[in-house]
Amino acid sequence: MATNVKTCSICQDEIVDPRPLPCIHSFCLDCLGQHCRGKLPGDDMPCPECRHEFQIPQNGIEGLTARSHNKEEGHSSDGTILV
Ligand SMILES: [Zn+2]
Ligand SMILES: [Zn+2]
Numbered sequence: 001m002a003t004n005v006k007t008c009s010i011c012q013d014e015i016v017d018p019r020p021l022p023c024i025h026s027f028c029l030d031c032l033g034q035h036c037r038g039k040l041p042g043d044d045m046p047c048p049e050c051r052h053e054f055q056i057p058q059n060g061i062e063g064l065t066a067r068s069h070n071k072e073e074g075h076s077s078d079g080t081i082l083v
Helices: 029-035
Strands: 018-020 026-028 044-046 053-055
Touching: 018 029, 026 029
Parallel strands: none
Antiparallel strands: 018 026, 044 053
16 A cells, blocks of 8 residues: 555545645645635635644635745735834
């Protein structure tokens, strides 16, 4: 059983079009989409597996990539620095 194929813990099947979360868990794009139904981009979501929260990218679940750089909180959208 030493396959290199990762299993999605939502559908318990081989991951299709994997989308990795910042917590390193990966899920099918479709499964995450279902999991996030009712959520909006920018909302926080717990990982279905470890409950580690991640933020839904502005372009949605499809925007999740291997590189997570969502540490951009803390400054307001108009660039004003709040002390
Ligand atoms: Zn799945
Ligand atoms: Zn996780």
